[in-house]
Amino acid sequence: MIKKISILNTVLIVGIIVFILFNFIQNSSKVKQVYVINGELHKNFDYQKELNEEYLEYKKHKDLEIEKMISTFKEKEDLLKGKENTDSEINDYRISYDRIQNIQKKIDEELVNLNNEYNLKIWDKLNSYTKEFGRENNFSIIFGTSGGGNIMYAEDTLDVTKELIEYCNRKYNGK
Numbered sequence: 001m002i003k004k005i006s007i008l009n010t011v012l013i014v015g016i017i018v019f020i021l022f023n024f025i026q027n028s029s030k031v032k033q034v035y036v037i038n039g040e041l042h043k044n045f046d047y048q049k050e051l052n053e054e055y056l057e058y059k060k061h062k063d064l065e066i067e068k069m070i071s072t073f074k075e076k077e078d079l080l081k082g083k084e085n086t087d088s089e090i091n092d093y094r095i096s097y098d099r100i101q102n103i104q105k106k107i108d109e110e111l112v113n114l115n116n117e118y119n120l121k122i123w124d125k126l127n128s129y130t131k132e133f134g135r136e137n138n139f140s141i142i143f144g145t146s147g148g149g150n151i152m153y154a155e156d157t158l159d160v161t162k163e164l165i166e167y168c169n170r171k172y173n174g175k
Helices: 002-028 038-043 046-080 087-136 161-172
Strands: 033-037 141-145
Touching (some): 033 038, 038 141
Parallel strands (some): 033 141
């Protein structure tokens, strides 16, 4: 009888140990999933703020350039008003107008290209920092959400946007 109880106790202890080990292995291999809100991450990244200031300064310079050309054009236009104009004057007026339109179009394209270039640079850094952040925090997956339907719901506890923004800004600023 004592031998049966001893065997039963041993089987019970082994069963409990197997159960504990199984749960430990199962829990330790769980996929750790979190998400970030892409717009907040991008908007609050110091590098983005820096490049945005640079972009706005460049745009301001280009806007002034166009304003000067338009001002000169309007002066020509005012001189032509209310008088009989020669074909040469009308032709010069049209050429000036077309020139301003072409320059404006080139500047607009240049600004779009510059904005796209800056966004690529920003996302390259953010993606690199996000990978490091994920590795350091043992995350299996970091989802990015933009509110467009890729993640419709997730618990707020899974949102690591704030932590990732702080991490990215520390890395970018060399801290």
